[in-house]
Amino acid sequence: MKFKVPIFSVKNLSFIVRGQKILSNISLEIFNSEYVAIIGPNGGGKTTLIRMLLGLEEPTSGEIKLYGKNIKDFKFWDKIGYVPQRASHVDASFPATVQDIVNMGRTSKRGFFSRMNEKDKEAVHDSMVKMGVLHLKDKMVGTLSGGQRQRVMIARALASKPEILILDEPNTGVDILSQKNFYALLAKLNKEERITIVFITHDIGVIADDIGRLFTVNQKAIICNNPKEALSCEEMSELYGIEAHLIHNHKHEH
Numbered sequence: 001m002k003f004k005v006p007i008f009s010v011k012n013l014s015f016i017v018r019g020q021k022i023l024s025n026i027s028l029e030i031f032n033s034e035y036v037a038i039i040g041p042n043g044g045g046k047t048t049l050i051r052m053l054l055g056l057e058e059p060t061s062g063e064i065k066l067y068g069k070n071i072k073d074f075k076f077w078d079k080i081g082y083v084p085q086r087a088s089h090v091d092a093s094f095p096a097t098v099q100d101i102v103n104m105g106r107t108s109k110r111g112f113f114s115r116m117n118e119k120d121k122e123a124v125h126d127s128m129v130k131m132g133v134l135h136l137k138d139k140m141v142g143t144l145s146g147g148q149r150q151r152v153m154i155a156r157a158l159a160s161k162p163e164i165l166i167l168d169e170p171n172t173g174v175d176i177l178s179q180k181n182f183y184a185l186l187a188k189l190n191k192e193e194r195i196t197i198v199f200i201t202h203d204i205g206v207i208a209d210d211i212g213r214l215f216t217v218n219q220k221a222i223i224c225n226n227p228k229e230a231l232s233c234e235e236m237s238e239l240y241g242i243e244a245h246l247i248h249n250h251k252h253e254h
Helices: 046-053 098-110 118-130 146-158 176-192 233-240
Strands: 008-017 020-030 035-039 061-066 080-083 164-168 196-201 213-218 220-224
Touching: 008 046, 020 046, 020 213, 020 220, 035 046, 035 176, 046 061, 046 164, 046 196, 080 146, 098 118, 098 146, 118 146, 146 164, 146 176, 164 176, 176 196
Parallel strands: 035 196, 035 213, 080 164, 164 196
Antiparallel strands: 008 020, 008 061, 213 220
């Protein structure tokens, strides 16, 4: 029998800054082609956890493995596409076109100073088509709507042909219709492209129907393997530190 090696394997992870405990004894695994949502309150440690998964922060204690390798020995960072918080917030005067922004997604493959080759150009073109922004390629990114910029930033992340896409609260400042279309795009990438999706949010009302597992993070982690059953009100109250009554699932058309 062949066992699947998780993409991310986290064991007993803790992170303490100036005596303040940000994360405590977190253990979880994320496997190939999963669609995982990570929810929790502001300040609960979600972004810190993701930064550690990306090697941007070092844990106080615990172990992180990527594809079975210790994170310090992992070299294939182009396998991971990352859309950080507020990535779609761009100054209106920012001097770059959509094409320029998406081109940046190929730097992990070719380096900063090498020229774009045909393979690079094809990858950039494909990612813009997938995100529905090819017609905007010559537009200045600062002139776009929040929803359009959101798709451009995801196209940039997809340009490296990643196996994993991590999105940290990407809907901030984006209108409801754009959010609905966004969820449909993520579901399509997961189902048709088999891209592993890790979606981070603090809003318990945006849990999409398509996710396979739900991780809740507020210093500690609770793993829910059947998001449609959601979590009990007691667990939500413990997670958020408030009295919780209801979780709404968003319905969307594909």
